[in-house]
Amino acid sequence: MNDHLTLAETFKRARRARGLTQAELGARVGIPQSHISKIEKGGVDIKLSSLTEIARALDLEVTLVPRRALPAIESSVRALGSADETSRAIAALDEQLELANRIEQKFPELAETEKFETAVRNLKYLSYTPPLWKALNEILRPSRELRKTLDALGHPGTLAPYLSSTTAALRSLRNEAAHQPALPAPQRPAHRLDDEDDA
Secondary structure, three states, X not given: OHHHHHHHHHHHHHHHHOOOOHHHHHHHHOOOHXXXXXXXXXXXXXXXXXXXXXXXXXXXXXXXOOHHHHHHHHHHHHHHOOHHHHHHHHHHXXXXXXXXXXXXHHOOOOOHHHHHHHHHHXXXXXXXXXXXXXXXXXXXXXXXHHHHHHHHOOOOOOHHHHHHHHHHHHHHHHHHHHOOOOOOOOOOOOOOOOHHHHO
C-alpha cells in the first residue's frame, strides 16, 4: 500500500503542477473525475492501461527497471532536475506573469513592471533541480500576498521597491543557475597498447 500512496501522490503533484483539475485530467484520459479522486487518494487498484494513460497525460512515463538500477536512475533524475520541480517552477512563473499583467493594467506608469516581467520570462527556460526550485519559491513567496492585496492598493508607492528587489533576486538566481559548473567529464583510463599494437 505504501508504493500505492507514493504513486498517488506523484500523480496528484504532477496534475497540480500542470494546473489541471481532476475533471480536466479525467476528460483527457477518459476517466470520470470521481475515479481520478480515488486514484489520488490511493483508494483503488489502478489498471495498467489507466496508469499509462494518466502518466502520459501528465508528461510522465511508466517504465520497469531492475531494482538494483533504481538508485542510479533516481540519482540521474535528481542531477538533471525533475519534471516535477520544473513543472512547479513554470506554473509559479506563469502566476508571476499574470501578476505583472495585473500590475501593468492597474499602474501603467510603473516602469519596474517590464523589467520584472523580463526577469520572470528568462527563468522559464531553466531545468529546475530541487534546490533551484526551493530558491525560486523563496524569492516568490512575498508575491503570493501581493496577488491577494493588489486590488486594494491605491498607489504604486510600495510596489516599485518590491518589483526592483524581486527582479534583482530573479536575475541573480538565473545567473547563478546559468553559471553552474558543468558536471565534470568522466575520467578515462590511460590507453594501454595491446601486444599486437606494438608491431
